[in-house]
Amino acid sequence: EAQVTQNPRYLITVTGKKLTVTCSQNMNHEYMSWYRQDPGLGLRQIYYSMNVEVTDKGDVPEGYKVSRKEKRNFPLILESPSPNQTSLYFCASSFDRLNTEAFFGQGTRLTVV
Amino acid sequence: DAKTTQPTSMDCAEGRAANLPCNHSTISGNEYVYWYRQIHSQGPQYIIHGLKNNETNEMASLIITEDRKSSTLILPHATLRDTAVYYCIVRPTGKLIFGQGTTLQVKP
Numbered sequence: 001e002a003q004v005t006q007n008p009r010y011l012i013t014v015t016g017k018k019l020t021v022t023c024s025q026n027m028n029h030e031y032m033s034w035y036r037q038d039p040g041l042g043l044r045q046i047y048y049s050m051n052v053e054v055t056d057k058g059d060v061p062e063g064y065k066v067s068r069k070e071k072r073n074f075p076l077i078l079e080s081p082s083p084n085q086t087s088l089y090f091c092a093s094s095f096d097r098l099n100t101e102a103f104f105g106q107g108t109r110l111t112v113v
Numbered sequence: 114d115a116k117t118t119q120p121t122s123m124d125c126a127e128g129r130a131a132n133l134p135c136n137h138s139t140i141s142g143n144e145y146v147y148w149y150r151q152i153h154s155q156g157p158q159y160i161i162h163g164l165k166n167n168e169t170n171e172m173a174s175l176i177i178t179e180d181r182k183s184s185t186l187i188l189p190h191a192t193l194r195d196t197a198v199y200y201c202i203v204r205p206t207g208k209l210i211f212g213q214g215t216t217l218q219v220k221p
Contacts, residue, residue: 004156033208043157043211058208090156092209102149102209104156 002027006091006105013081013112021076021108023091031097032074033058034066036087037107043090049074050097081112117201122216125195131188133215135201138182144204146177148186149211150197157200157211160186191219 004025013019025032033048035058045058049068063085065077074093078085088109094102118136125131137146147162161168161175163184168175174187188195200214 035211037154042213043209045208048208088154092156101159101162102157104158106156107154109154 002103004091004093004103004105006089006108008108009106010109011111013110015082015112016080019078019081019110021078021089021091021110023074023076023105024072025074025091025093025103026072027093027095027103028071029093029095029103030071031095032068032091032093033102034064034074034076035090035092036060037090038087046076046089048097081110083112086110086112117203117212119199119201119212119215121213122218124218124220125188125191127193127219127221128190131186131191131195131217131219133186133188133199133201133217134183135186136183137201137203140181140203146175146181146184147202147204147209148173148175149200149202149209150195151200151214152194152197160199191217193219193221195219 007022030051034046035043037043044060046064047066049055055066090107091105092102145162145164148160149157151157161173163175177184196219198214198216200211
């Protein structure tokens with residue numbers, strides 16, 4: 001089954017404790033991205049990757065890092081989480097950046113206290 | 114990227130067709146119209162997309178006006194499981210820009 005898998009689904013952490021949210025897709029997609037969703041602000045893109053070792057900033061990249069060492073994986077790294085990064089996070093993938101039939105993961109609800 | 118305007122909310126009776134409008138008066142020639150939906154904080158789900166012609170798939174139909182300044186997503190027989198936020202997105206490539214969408218409430 002074609003899918004994008006995020007882990008964990010829920011996470012509560014403390015300010016400053018580094019964490020990684022994993023994202024994996026099984027569709028051999030080139031384009032992957034991370035979004036965060038906040039009430040009243042909608043979904044906003046954090047980072048994206050057009051292929052292995054090619055990543056770029058989205059609209060709200062501050063406080064986040066990503067890597068794309070393999071085609072299937074695109075982890076989101078919070079080196080020093082802060083409470084304003086409490087949010088619902090989604091990973092998405094598509095065949096390429098021109099094809100917007102994007103597949104989304106089920107989301108990771110992160111709370112930073 | 115072209116801006117879209119959608120009604121904030123709509124109701125629909127179960128079993129009836131749900132017609133969700135979207136205005137995108139500044140759309141340019143190479144921009145597609147895409148529809149996604151999000152059911153209660155789950156990941157957004159792709160529904161359909163089109164450029165000029167009307168499109169239909171197993172989920173919905175997309176009607177785009179001849180001047181391409183507006184479109185309508187049609188769910189032919191809405192069910193309670195179609196209750197969701199529906200997003201109309203217009204952009205040529207890459208990033209998906211989600212607006213506030215239309216909250217569709219399907220009622221028994």
